[in-house]
Amino acid sequence: MLRAILFDFNGVLVDDEPIHLELFQKVLAEEGIELTAEDYYAHYLAFDDEGCYSAVLRAAGEPAGPERIEDLIGRKSVYYHDHVRERGFPVFPGAAELVEAVAARGLPLGIVSGALRDEVEGALAQLGLRDRFKTLVTAEDVERSKPDPAGYRLGLANLNNLPPRLSPPLAPHEVLVIEDSPAGLEAAAACGLITVGVANTCGAEELTAHRVVPSTADLSLEELEAVVAGAS
Numbered sequence: 001m002l003r004a005i006l007f008d009f010n011g012v013l014v015d016d017e018p019i020h021l022e023l024f025q026k027v028l029a030e031e032g033i034e035l036t037a038e039d040y041y042a043h044y045l046a047f048d049d050e051g052c053y054s055a056v057l058r059a060a061g062e063p064a065g066p067e068r069i070e071d072l073i074g075r076k077s078v079y080y081h082d083h084v085r086e087r088g089f090p091v092f093p094g095a096a097e098l099v100e101a102v103a104a105r106g107l108p109l110g111i112v113s114g115a116l117r118d119e120v121e122g123a124l125a126q127l128g129l130r131d132r133f134k135t136l137v138t139a140e141d142v143e144r145s146k147p148d149p150a151g152y153r154l155g156l157a158n159l160n161n162l163p164p165r166l167s168p169p170l171a172p173h174e175v176l177v178i179e180d181s182p183a184g185l186e187a188a189a190a191c192g193l194i195t196v197g198v199a200n201t202c203g204a205e206e207l208t209a210h211r212v213v214p215s216t217a218d219l220s221l222e223e224l225e226a227v228v229a230g231a232s
Helices: 017-030 037-044 048-059 066-087 094-105 117-127 149-158 181-192 221-231
Strands: 004-007 109-112 135-136 177-181 194-198 210-214
Touching: 004 149, 017 037, 017 048, 017 194, 037 048, 037 194, 048 066, 066 117, 066 177, 094 109, 094 221, 109 149, 117 135, 135 149, 149 177, 149 181, 149 194, 181 194, 194 221
Parallel strands: 004 109, 004 177, 109 135, 177 194, 194 210
Antiparallel strands: none
């Protein structure tokens, strides 16, 4: 039985992966380093900012010390906020409606994302959805980004620690994850969670999940309940 849902953020609710790529490229170009779209989507898509910059710098044979990484993250964050202040957060069709439908059923919801917390909070505030989510796990909350399962492990623990305590506690096979990247799906599967892949960012053939759909707009509460029932 479906008892809770954990959403990825970028590429599932907010259509800003192209923005992140553009800004990674902009900041790295300021450092004299090229990042192609092919490399980003193939190797760095699920990384948080720290992980992406660290990996790209190492691949380029460049120093990747903590002060340099912090500077790059800060510059990208400024550019990102400038962008969304001017244009708003781009949201996938059907995303807000899906969240509202699930929340109306009384299921606890959470987000597990490699994005910075203020980016997630800003988008949810724009959508009027902040109070629908009982927990947010963002880049600041874990040391290792996806495909490491730490984020999803923490998300499940947070849901189980909400007052009032759920009885019985949520089991992994009762919690569904919606992800757009192979690394994110790998992280969720490592925790024993039920997975749905949305091909908003990667091709459907690249996603391994209990169910793969073309886009967020193709999902409904009934569809998600069926996925969990079929996986049991």
